[in-house]
Amino acid sequence: MPDIQAPDLSFAALAPLLFVLGAAAAGVLVEAFVPRAARHRTQVALALVGMLGALVGTVLLAGTQEVTAAGALAVDGPALFLQGTIAALGALSVLLFSERALDPARSAFVAAAAVPAGTVRDRELATSTRVQTEVYPLASFAVGGMMLFTAANDLLVMFVALEVLSLPLYLMAGLARRRRLLSQEAAVKYFLLGAFASAFFLYGLALVYGATGSIRLSDIGAASGRTGSEPLLLLGLGLLVVGLMFKAGVAPFHSWTPDVYQGAPTAVTAFMASATKVAAFGAVLRLLYVGFGDAADTWRPLVYTLAIVSMVVGAVLGLTQTDLKRMLAYSSIAHAGFLLTGVLGVDGSGLAATMFYLLAYGLTTLGAFGLLTLVRDGDGEASALSGWAGLAQRSPVVAALMTFFLLALAGLPLTSGFTGKFAVFRATIEAGAWPLAVVALVASAVAAFFYLRVVVLMYFAEPAADGPTVGVPGLPTTVVLAVTAAATLLLGLLPGTVLDLARSAAVLVG
Amino acid sequence: MTIANYLVLAAVLFTIGAVGVLVRRNAIVVFMCVELMLNSVNLTLVTFARSTGGLDGQLIAFFVMVVAAAEVVVGLAIIMSVYRTRRSASVDDVNLLKY
Numbered sequence: 307m308p309d310i311q312a313p314d315l316s317f318a319a320l321a322p323l324l325f326v327l328g329a330a331a332a333g334v335l336v337e338a339f340v341p342r343a344a345r346h347r348t349q350v351a352l353a354l355v356g357m358l359g360a361l362v363g364t365v366l367l368a369g370t371q372e373v374t375a376a377g378a379l380a381v382d383g384p385a386l387f388l389q390g391t392i393a394a395l396g397a398l399s400v401l402l403f404s405e406r407a408l409d410p411a412r413s414a415f416v417a418a419a420a421v422p423a424g425t426v427r428d429r430e431l432a433t434s435t436r437v438q439t440e441v442y443p444l445a446s447f448a449v450g451g452m453m454l455f456t457a458a459n460d461l462l463v464m465f466v467a468l469e470v471l472s473l474p475l476y477l478m479a480g481l482a483r484r485r486r487l488l489s490q491e492a493a494v495k496y497f498l499l500g501a502f503a504s505a506f507f508l509y510g511l512a513l514v515y516g517a518t519g520s521i522r523l524s525d526i527g528a529a530s531g532r533t534g535s536e537p538l539l540l541l542g543l544g545l546l547v548v549g550l551m552f553k554a555g556v557a558p559f560h561s562w563t564p565d566v567y568q569g570a571p572t573a574v575t576a577f578m579a580s581a582t583k584v585a586a587f588g589a590v591l592r593l594l595y596v597g598f599g600d601a602a603d604t605w606r607p608l609v610y611t612l613a614i615v616s617m618v619v620g621a622v623l624g625l626t627q628t629d630l631k632r633m634l635a636y637s638s639i640a641h642a643g644f645l646l647t648g649v650l651g652v653d654g655s656g657l658a659a660t661m662f663y664l665l666a667y668g669l670t671t672l673g674a675f676g677l678l679t680l681v682r683d684g685d686g687e688a689s690a691l692s693g694w695a696g697l698a699q700r701s702p703v704v705a706a707l708m709t710f711f712l713l714a715l716a717g718l719p720l721t722s723g724f725t726g727k728f729a730v731f732r733a734t735i736e737a738g739a740w741p742l743a744v745v746a747l748v749a750s751a752v753a754a755f756f757y758l759r760v761v762v763l764m765y766f767a768e769p770a771a772d773g774p775t776v777g778v779p780g781l782p783t784t785v786v787l788a789v790t791a792a793a794t795l796l797l798g799l800l801p802g803t804v805l806d807l808a809r810s811a812a813v814l815v816g
Numbered sequence: 817m818t819i820a821n822y823l824v825l826a827a828v829l830f831t832i833g834a835v836g837v838l839v840r841r842n843a844i845v846v847f848m849c850v851e852l853m854l855n856s857v858n859l860t861l862v863t864f865a866r867s868t869g870g871l872d873g874q875l876i877a878f879f880v881m882v883v884a885a886a887e888v889v890v891g892l893a894i895i896m897s898v899y900r901t902r903r904s905a906s907v908d909d910v911n912l913l914k915y
Contacts, residue, residue, distance in 0.1 A: 422900040462876050469883045473890045480894055490901065491910040493894045498846055498907070501887055502837050505853035508880060509830055512857050515873060516823075516864035565913040 313376030320374065320381070322363035322389055323457070326396075327450040329356025333443030349442040350404040356446050357397040360453065364390035371815050373459060377522050380459035380592070383811030384661060388456040388588040391665045392581050395672060396449035398786045399577035402676055403441055407780030409483065409686070413437040414571050414679070416483045423486035432483060441481055444474035445577065452581055456588030459596070459815075461511045461521040461546070464589055468507065468553065471585060472500050475578060479570040484686030492569025499552070499562045507549025513542030514597075523597040531600025540604055546593060547608060554586035556612055556642045557619035564627075567635035572687055575631060576675030579638050580668035587645055587664055591657060594649065596814050609646055610742060616643030617749035624756045631689040633756060634674060637715055640753050641667055644730060647746050651733025658812035659729035662805055666714075666722035666797050673790030674711040680704055680777050688774035694760065696769030701776035705764045707791060712761060714794045716754040722797030729805065822863040829856035843895045843905045847888075854884045 317324070329352050336348050364386045373380050406412045410433075417431040417438050451471030458464035480493030515521050517539035518529035530539060552559040567575045598605055620640025627633040645667075648660035681688050681697065681704065688694075698705035714721035727750065734743045779787070797804060829852060836849030858877040865873025899905045 419897065422897070424901060462879055466879060466883065469886065473886060476890055476894060480897065487901065488912055490894070490898045491912055494843060494898050494907070494910050495913070497891050497894050498837075498843065498850070501847065501850045501891065502834075502853075504887075505830075505833070505850055505857070508854060508857045509860070511876070512860040512864065512873075515861065515876070516867075519868045519870065521872060521876065569913050 311376070313378070314374070316372060316374040316381070319367060319370055319372055320379065322360035322367070322393065323450060323453050325363055326356045326360040326393065326446055326453060329353060329359070330443050330446030330450055333446055337440060337443060345439050346404070346437050349439040350400065353400045353442040353446050354397055357393045357400065357449060360449075361390055361393040361397065364393065368811075371813070373815055375463075377524070378460040378463045379454075379457050380523075380596075380815050381457060382815040383813050384588065384591060384657060385457040387661050387808060387811040388584055388664065389453040391584050391661075391668060392449060392452045392456070395581040395584065395668050396445065396452075396577070398669075398672055398789060399573065399581065400442065400445055401782040401786050402573040402576055402672075402679065403445065405573070405679065405780055405783045406437075408679060408682065408777040408783070411435055411483060414483055414573055414686075415441050415481045416486060416489075419481055423490065428486070438481075441478055441574075444478050447471075448474040448478070448577075449581065452585030455585045456592070458589065458592065459523050461514065461523070461526075461597075464593070465504070465508060465511060468504055468549070468589075471582070472504065472553070475574075475582065476500060478574045478577075479566055481574070482569070482571040482686075485569075488569040489571065490569075492566045495569075496562055496566045503549050503552035503559065506545050506552075510542045510545030510547075510549060513538055513545065515542075517542055523592065526597045527599055530598050530604075535601070535604055539601075543598060543605060544608070547590075547605065547612075550586060550590050550593065551612060554583060554590060554642050554645075555639055556646065557616040557639050560616070560619065560639045560642075563639055564632045564635040567638070568629060568631045568689070572631065572675055572679045572689070576672045579634070579675060580672045583638065583642065583645075583671075584664045584668050587649075587660060591649060591660060592814065595657065606650060609649055610739065613643045613646035613650070613742060614745050616640065616646060617746055618643075621749040621752040621756075624753060627756070628691050629689050630678060630691055630694065630760070631675075633691070633760070634671070634678075634715075637753060637757070638671065640749060641715070643749065644727060644746055647734045647739070647742055648730030650737050650739050650742065651730070652737045654809075654812045655736060656730075656733040657814070658805070658809040659726075659733040661812065662801070662808040663726035663730050665804065665808075666726040666794070669790045669793040669797075670711055670714045670722060673787055673794065674708070674715065676783060676786045676790065677704060677708050677711065679783065680779055681774050682777050683774040691760065691763065692770065693774045695763050695767035695773070697764040697776070699769055700773070704776050707787060708764065709761045710791060711794065712757040714798070716757040717750055718754075720795075720798045722794045722801070725798055725801040725805070819863055819867045823860060826856045826859040826863065829853075829859070841906050841908050843898070843907050846907060847891050847895065851884060851888075854880055 454467035482489035624636035833853035
């Protein structure tokens with residue numbers, strides 16, 4: 307038996323990760339030791355410091371190309387670009403979580419998650435202004451796991467990161483203060499299906515290990531290039547892809563997405579829809595390009611099919627939705643398909659296009675869900691589409707912003723959505739997969755219909771007499787909306803700098 | 817016993833677990849089926865470690881056990897909170913979210 311060697315760690319390259327995970331661990335201590343009155347402020351500050359610190363760390367590390375921790379972690383352009391994106395989206399999500407002006411009970415999160423919903427004690431707590439703060443350390447842990455996920459150069463680290471990011475998300479999905487039954491149901495569904503999917507990922511890991519004798523992506527890459535289509539390796543690859551596609555919300559592994567997006571607290575949905583998608587695609591890109599880059603013929607038909615199924619399912623089922631959160635969930639499924647068309651690009655163009663799309667889509671989605679938290683009725687957020695009728699008369703600003711975000715999601719010019727779609731479709735066509743680009747354009751047109759339906763509803767329908775009211779957001783939500791709207795506009799008008807950054811960062815180390 | 821027998825046994829266990837997740841109605845039993853899948857993966861990993869002579873497979877099995885334990889903590893907490901509200905752990909009863 308060989309000895310186990312202690313790995314060499316490059317702490318500088320891992321600084322962003324350590325920073326955010328350190329803040330998460332400190333958050334657990336704050337939860338235990340800081341008095342309740344000061345806890346909310348401390349937790350928000352700590353989580354923000356952790357995530358913004360990680361963001362600064364990734365910027366300072368720009369240009370790093372190294373493999374550390376005995377080959378288990380790769381700190382390279384795509385890892386840093388996506389880690390920075392995740393940290394920024396995480397920080398904006400924390401701002402959304404910390405909003406205290408909208409809900410009369412001063413928080414969107416349940417005061418005591420262990421109290422059964424619907425009991426006397428629960429009704430007392432629902433109207434009290436007691437605020438629970440465990441969501442901040444949980445979010446920090448999730449962000450840490452996501453950042454690790456994009457840098458994982460080893461299937462084991464990828465699996466551990468998958469769980470580190472998933473476990474807090476399962477809990478966060480169940481923390482809504484209003485409509486607790488829906489929220490708990492979302493948590494149960496997300497958990498059971500998530501655990502099921504990670505079992506598939508793990509079995510894939512075991513089969514790939516058996517076929518290649520290694521779990522290091524570079525070794526797998528060498529072995530897969532050599533052996534080509536060995537059945538054990540192909541089966542393993544298929545199972546790994548199933549596990550990752552589940553996290554990315556790609557049809558046909560999307561069944562959890564609408565339920566969980568609808569049931570979870572809206573701020574948490576914003577976080578899941580933006581940051582989780584970035585992390586999952588980061589892992590997909592690394593697995594396929596580094597681990598199976600020389601055996602691309604084995605996975606290209608698979609990704610090709612998944613992209614078509616996801617775009618069609620997302621766009622068609624999105625048409626039938628009557629709830630805005632569910633509609634945005636199907637939109638995210640369609641966007642996962644668009645992202646997969648970028649994955650098919652060759653020679654780094656696909657990588658750069660996908661990374662830019664992830665950044666643009668993450669910010670726009672976060673803004674759209676952030677806006678959803680403003681429109682409220684007596685029982686929390688009014689996400690039913692009927693409640694949004696004639697919203698422009700009640701609040702022109704909210705209606706205009708929502709229109710802008712929806713147009714960006716639809717991919718209209720002068721928004722980041724157009725630039726992103728243009729980039730991934732061009733990468734697809736350059737790779738010779740033009741039929742896929744045709745399907746993607748048709749799916750975009752179908753999806754544009756249901757986005758525009760909301761716009762028409764907001765501007766040209768009569769408002770209901772007992773419709774929802776539009777809350778006045780506090781500073782945190784205002785900041786989030788301003789940043790996401792500005793980013794959506796800037797990435798649409800002047801995408802050059804960020805596109806160049808993505809292009810120069812698009813080099814994976816093995 | 818050859819190596820292949822262990823792999824076949826693990827594949828059978830994995831399939832039983834996967835089918836169980838799909839057909840069983842009680843959330844706890846569904847969760848136990850997921851655990852069965854994870855343990856069949858451990859068996860696969862240890863078998864492959866034996867056949868290749870390396871330590872990696874055995875090490876990964878330990879990681880899987882730790883992660884499975886963490887998953888149990890989170891999962892049972894969620895199932896418990898639902899059970900206390902609804903007095904039922906059946907996955908058919910959590911049906912408020914649809915279409």
